[in-house]
Amino acid sequence: MNRETDVLVVGGGATGVGVARDLAMRGVDVTLCERGGLGSGTTGRSHGVLHSGARYAESDAEGARECIAENRVVKGIAGACVRDSGGYFVALDGDDPDYFEAKLEGCRAQDIPAEPMSGAAAREAVPALADDVERVIRVPDAVVYPSRLVAATAESARRHGARVLPDAPVTDLHTENGRVVGATVDHDGGETVRTNHVVNAAGAWAGRIAEKAGVEVSMQPTKGVMVAIEGVEVDPVLNRCRSPADGDLVVPHDDEVVLGTTSVAVDDPDEYSREDEAVDRMVAECAAMVPALANREPDRTYWGVRPLYAPDEDERGGARSISRGFFLLDHADDGVGGFSSIVGGKLTTHRRMAEAVADHVCDALGVDGTCRTADEPLPGHDDPAELDDLVGEYVTDSPADSDLRD
Ligand SMILES: Cc1cc2nc3c(=O)[nH]c(=O)nc-3n(C[C@H](O)[C@H](O)[C@H](O)COP(=O)(O)OP(=O)(O)OC[C@H]3O[C@@H](n4cnc5c(N)ncnc54)[C@H](O)[C@@H]3O)c2cc1C
Structure with a gap:
């Protein structure tokens, strides 16, 4: 099947769902693909x-x-x-x-x-x-609770028009004339998605996604x-x-x-x-x-x-002291347009990371919209039962808060 979307977000951890929500709230047509359940990467495996x-x-x-x-x-x-x-x-x-x-x-x-x-x-x-x-x-x-946070953020994105696809690994990125223009997604029998911009929010796996477009992103998980x-x-x-x-x-x-x-x-x-x-x-x-x-x-x-980004490792002396700050990489600087990566950061700062990405992508696409994600409450923000229903819909593997569901 062939689909079109303005922005394709790869990775459905806190950062990726945050990006999808922010862009959708600014009126951008966005599709998010996560290879497993939402939050099944690092987000559902942190201390919380x-x-x-x-x-x-x-x-x-x-x-x-x-x-x-x-x-x-x-x-x-x-x-x-x-x-x-x-x-x-x-x-x-x-x-x-x-x-x-x-x-x-x-x-x-x-x-x-x-x-x-x-x-x-x-x-x-x-x-x-x-x-x-x-x-x-x-x-x-x-x-x-990462499972609730991710599910509620994804639901907010969906309500603002995003297409959110768990169990949808991106298996290839397509480039034409020095730009990423689409992706192959292993979902529902296989999809080809044409897009204006790909956001690589694949956390510790970001280097592998970047490779598919011939770009190097040095991760040191x-x-x-x-x-x-x-x-x-x-x-x-x-x-x-x-x-x-x-x-x-x-x-x-x-x-x-x-x-x-x-x-x-x-x-x-x-x-x-x-x-x-x-x-x-x-x-x-x-x-x-x-x-x-x-x-x-x-x-x-x-x-x-x-999902630590490696370039400053040598200067700072060892893995523990690699920066916990985040990095937004525009791969036009590597000769590949229409493609950005967001790496590093923390669960705590995922919304701020997403805002930085959405500002950047909106600039690139010429979209005029301001960030509202810090002001608008998430679906179910005051209703644990609603949140747990959303978790049931989007999340399959989140040991960080599995005690909530046992
Ligand atoms: C041990 C540990 C403890 C931590 N504790 C805390 C803490 O207490 N507080 C805090 O603020 N931060 C903490 N962190 C950091 C925090 O968990 C992470 O920075 C954050 O969750 C990363 O979110 P993310 O969305 O960037 O990455 P992820 O959650 O890993 O999301 C990336 C997603 O990309 C998906 N993906 C990979 N390949 C593909 C593909 N081909 N197609 C589609 N999807 C793909 C993965 O399945 C994954 O779900 C901790 C981290 C660790 C490791």
Whole structure:
């Protein structure tokens, strides 16, 4: 079958559905193709922390400011996709006091509400905390349910006229006279889609999509493990207040906590080893903050792969410190028109990433439209039952919040 669309978005994670929504709201005819269920890539395999920016406050002022702005936006437009848990940065006896002060100062400088508390006050609020918690900083971190967020964003795109196709892998891109002009999609017996612009929002797989148009996008995916343990009660997101390291995060869910994570470079975002040793290490490290976790067997584990863009790796020294910021690449700069890639970033900042892409594509297509995605609430934003129906329609694999559906 042959179809036409103004813009084809490849990838139905948070970024891709965000792009489809934004463009559709500006009146652009858009088709989104995702190879599996929506959110089945990294989006459904993250911790699901809606960062306040405090995690980056002392090291990356711009990233921190972006997070606090988007934290407020997502809470505003997607209420029932979020558990507004709050977050603690937890300093244990022996942790570097200068780091604590730098974090607090960084939060204040970036307009992130941050309140220091004594260890005793923190333990009174969260009895599961260890006796040697010396002090904490309370910040507005929250938990976001990726399956709900992705399904509601896709539904908003659809209601604004987008065609949203799960189970529709893009198997080829077609070029003519130095431009991408279409794609082959393995959907409904096979489709050829003619288009004016392709947005590559395939996350850790973006390099493979770019290759189909003869363009190189250097991704350096890194894997991370998450470990879910039931029956340990923690209300806020707990971050260890030290330089980012393995096992410094405890994320509260309904009847489990999710511990994470690691960051190890992988060659292939689909095929990589999953070591038991990393799981044991998560449990042991996080038990320093929450002793009830010590020696617990995980109830389930899952792994995700970060969509990190590689060029600055060498300068910054190692995979963990590759920028968490995002990059919008216009491949006209590589000699291929009608083709852009959006790589890097975070779940927290997906809407801002989508806005940048939509601004760029509208410029390229000569469309005059302003972004409204930060103001208009998502379908089902105040109705968990409606959101769960939407999840049933669009999402098949999202271990990050599968406890919502069990
Ligand atoms: C371990 C871990 C923990 C994280 N924790 C957090 C966190 O707590 N908070 C936070 O803000 N961020 C977190 N992140 C980062 C965040 O999850 C990602 O940056 C974000 O989800 C990426 O979204 P995306 O849409 O760009 O990519 P993805 O969600 O991966 O979407 C890309 C999609 O493209 C699809 N695709 C691939 N090939 C094709 C094809 N040929 N045709 C069609 N579709 C294709 C894939 O199936 C995939 O669904 C974490 C990441 C990891 C790995």
